[in-house]
Amino acid sequence: MEVKFLDLKKQYSLLKNEIDSAVQVVFAEADFIKGAEVKKFEADFAAYCGATHCISCGNGTDALTALLKIHDFPRGSEVILPANTFVATAEAALSNGLKPVFADIKDDFTISPESVESLINQNTCAIIAVHLYGHPADMEPLKKIAEKHGLKLFEDAAQAHGAVYRGKKVGTLADGAGFSFYPGKVLGAAGDAGAIILNDETLAEKARKFCNHGRSQKYFHEFAGINSRMDTLQAAVLNVKLKHLDEWVEARNRVAKSYIEQLADVSGIVLPKIHPETIDAWHLFVIKTEKRDNLREYLKNSGVETGIHYPLSLPEQPVFANHIGYCAGYRAVKESKTLLSLPIGEHLSVEEVAFVAGKIKEFFAKNI
Numbered sequence: 306m307e308v309k310f311l312d313l314k315k316q317y318s319l320l321k322n323e324i325d326s327a328v329q330v331v332f333a334e335a336d337f338i339k340g341a342e343v344k345k346f347e348a349d350f351a352a353y354c355g356a357t358h359c360i361s362c363g364n365g366t367d368a369l370t371a372l373l374k375i376h377d378f379p380r381g382s383e384v385i386l387p388a389n390t391f392v393a394t395a396e397a398a399l400s401n402g403l404k405p406v407f408a409d410i411k412d413d414f415t416i417s418p419e420s421v422e423s424l425i426n427q428n429t430c431a432i433i434a435v436h437l438y439g440h441p442a443d444m445e446p447l448k449k450i451a452e453k454h455g456l457k458l459f460e461d462a463a464q465a466h467g468a469v470y471r472g473k474k475v476g477t478l479a480d481g482a483g484f485s486f487y488p489g490k491v492l493g494a495a496g497d498a499g500a501i502i503l504n505d506e507t508l509a510e511k512a513r514k515f516c517n518h519g520r521s522q523k524y525f526h527e528f529a530g531i532n533s534r535m536d537t538l539q540a541a542v543l544n545v546k547l548k549h550l551d552e553w554v555e556a557r558n559r560v561a562k563s564y565i566e567q568l569a570d571v572s573g574i575v576l577p578k579i580h581p582e583t584i585d586a587w588h589l590f591v592i593k594t595e596k597r598d599n600l601r602e603y604l605k606n607s608g609v610e611t612g613i614h615y616p617l618s619l620p621e622q623p624v625f626a627n628h629i630g631y632c633a634g635y636r637a638v639k640e641s642k643t644l645l646s647l648p649i650g651e652h653l654s655v656e657e658v659a660f661v662a663g664k665i666k667e668f669f670a671k672n673i
């Protein structure tokens with residue numbers, strides 16, 4: 306059996322008629338930039354998240370960059386973010402002339418509030434919580450810390466479309482959020498796309514201008530911006546897919562539950578947990594094992610694709626060689642050598658999940 310990590314061809318084959326006709330309309334109308342589908346997606350995604358404003362943009366990195374930009378933090382200020390995330394979270398700080406400061410993570414892979422608090426000083430301006438792998442970060446304690454120290458708190462929700470924390474959708478839990486619609490995400494476009502979620506009219510206007518050359522009207526530019534607009538074609542695809550998001554998140558939850566049940570008795574791996582107060586988006590299903598590389602090879606030879614997210618923690622990356630903060634003893638640094646992402650998604654059948662779990666049990670039984 307071959308088990309794919311991600312199967313976008315299968316997803317497209319199921320939605321082909323809808324996607325093809327939506328794309329054809331965009332061509333027929335030659336409505337390529339800031340078209341009707343973009344406006345519809347912004348309205349529908351804001352409503353989906355329970356927010357007042359969705360500002361579409363070119364990708365998730367730009368969404369995070371814009372979130373920081375609209376606050377005009379003094380150059381050189383510090384932004385605390387987790388040591389295990391995709392590089393874009395920290396790039397958003399760098400491109401604003403801010404310093405990323407790495408906090409450690411908890412056992413659920415999300416930023417540790419205690420570590421955050423220990424890193425705050427007079428230069429700190431903001432915290433970015435990442436809902437990594439689709440697990441909502443523990444926002445309540447982070448909010449308390451942010452309020453106590455007068456800091457902004459943002460969500461990097463690039464991996465967590467549809468996830469819920471204490472009854473509220475991620476994206477609406479703090480001072481603003483950035484989403485990515487990179488094709489492999491839980492809600493993915495047919496190329497790059499992103500969105501900023503805000504509940505403040507003035508900030509939303511500023512973000513909208515920033516992503517469109519800093520302009521308030523054609524050829525009138527108020528401040529230095531960037532060109533980061535969601536293509537109408539991408540919005541057309543996302544409008545078709547948004548209708549399926551809840552059912553895909555449910556499917557991912559079923560797969561995660563099934564892995565957890567089937568692998569519960571395997572010693573040698575640490576499984577992610579299901580939290581009663583959250584609905585996880587399960588963008589990734591990441592296990593920890595000291596035998597990561599051997600297990601990965603065994604699964605590969607058995608036809609099972611896996612991934613590693615991420616092979617190096619951010620403080621270990623050359624680009625952050627001069628970062629601030631102590632990291633060598635971090636859980637994020639030590640555990641990055643043990644992480645293995647198993648296939649997860651609506652594309653998987655019950656048999657495929659059982660096959661993957663069976664191969665993992667077989668590997669540990671053989672004690673390779």
Ligand SMILES: Cc1ncc(COP(=O)(O)O)c(C=O)c1O
Nearest residue numbers: 364365366391393394463485487
């Ligand atoms: C946690 C996280 N933040 C930010 C991004 C950046 O999104 P994009 O690739 O759309 O720029 C990603 C995408 O991979 C991500 O996983």
